[in-house]
Amino acid sequence: MTNWLDVAPCGYLSFRDDGSIVYLNKTLSRWLGYTGPELQGRKVEQICTVATRIFYNTHFFPLLKLHGKADEIFLSLRAKDKRDIPVMVNAERRIEDGVPINHCVLFTIFQRQKYEEELLAARRDAENALKENKYLEELRAALETRTFELERQYQKQVVQHKNLKQFNKIVTHDLQEPIRKLLIFADLLASDLRESGNDRTLQIVSKITNASNRLRSLTAGLQQYLTVDSDLVDIDVDLNAAVEAARKKVLDGRKLEDLKIEYVSMPSIRGYRAQLELLFYHLFDNAVKFSDPARPVHIKITWVLSDENLYKTEKEKYLFVEHLRLNVSDNGIGFDNEYQEYVTELLNKMTPSTEGLGIGLSIITRVVENHKGTLSIESRKNIGTTFSILFPSKIHE
């Protein structure tokens, strides 16, 4: 008796979930150029093009397994002589004696394929044209808004710049003179008092001297803060050298014998050398300043390169470029995380008992901003603080 399925003018294929072929009819065998039962038990993937194998694994099989059927699927079969055979497949999954079998009917679509290809090409062209047009329109609108904003900001900045220059002059020049005088007169007063032996007044005078000294270092810090931006040439900065320079500065400034900073060799990043040195200096200096007297200062720097979005403020804009994430941790006294924003605010200091002036943190923030980076601080009281800084490894204009 004729097995009608074998001579039907369509391909027929059944396979198990593991891809092994249970049955294929003679028509399909003939299309593929095989004779006899050599495909029996082989994997379905063997008669597919590479692309179809991927599609089978990512779409066709999941669809069959979850949905129980798949209709009008386009696949490319690979014949024994490596020719591609485009087919349309309808498939259904049936459980037979407890075993799921996937049944497929296949039709060749040589003619249809040409037509579809033309359709697709036409659609792609139309879509591209539309997309390009829309994109240009959006760009134009965005540019207009941006130009307007820039103009407004520029005007504002001209005024701010003037104010800042004035402020800078006051801090660096006008304020210095009265401070200097205060210190001199307090000194004179102290030597007079020492002769007359008035201890209580002498104490008061020494407080004036201390306060003046503090004022002096405060204005020095402010001056540093205001001049952070003056370093304007970006180069490839060797962070290891920057760390060592900063360590030396802390050692000299605090008259320390040693400062333990643990790190593995870091890559270079595009940036402003003096600023980055200043950043590390303040990170380390803060670690010393807010250290726990019960344990020696131990700073640990870890880093990783990872692709992050370059756009930090712009919403819905994405460009993933290489960033360096630096984590600088210390074992200092730490603080409660709720103060995080407060900490970075200019001139806020955390504990009245420390000599901290808070300006270090503001400089750190400023340097990070100038490098188009972001900063987050995590701290645990009595355990330590970690500064996480994310820098683009190259500055993108």
Place this chain on the structure above:
Amino acid sequence: MDIIKRNNVKTWGKGTTPMVFAHGFGCDQNMWRFLIPAFEQSYKIVAFDYVGAGNSQVSAYNEERYSNLNGYAQDVLEICRELELQDVIFVGHSVSSMIGLLAAIKAPQLFDSLIMIGPSPCYINDSGYTGGFEKKDIEELLTTMDKNYIGWANFLAPAIMKNPERPELGNELTESFCSTDPKIAKLFAKATFFSDNRGDLAKVTVPSLIMQCSDDIIAPKEVGDYLHAHLPNSTLKVLKATGHCPHMSEPDETIEVLKEYLNGKAT
């Protein structure tokens, strides 16, 4: 931005340790349904769809963001932060293994371990590296996808999802089923198959399990070996299951291997 809605995030389960299930290219969170029941009793289950897949909010799709696996990694991190998850066991199929890896590089403190099912750090052959594919194979795949979207829209439309003669597939099918907007699917395919994360492997500090299928054309054995050799703190397990979707074709074995790894870690 409502992240829960955006990524169609579902949470359930009786445990506290979170297991986050991330589907691969070509499907959505439905693909986990044979696996997840085995973990519901002891874990907090989190499943989601990437933007553009399943029941996610297609309006939130951003071509720039999702043309890069880092954009998908950002989805994962945002979900973890939104749900305030900690010590996450991340289970990723296929490309999601690398998405999880990128997320774990960005925020290692959030993750306990990475479970990678059929992972590959690079699909395209390179000098001295066998990824399994040539660039032209991937171009051809994109064409195959294009062609299938002519009829695609039909069988993915919600009305057709209703399948009264197959009640065992459950009701959720009526909502969505591995439906992906064709344009988005194509971009996801490009982001997936043209990605090269070989340089990122050494950066991972979180321990990982590599589940390598026997005879998987998308992630061949050489790829699993390469991963195991370059991924610090990784365990390689070769499954008897064949193909690229062991969690669907051989869920029992997949569950067993996963449990063995998780229990082994706990003791």
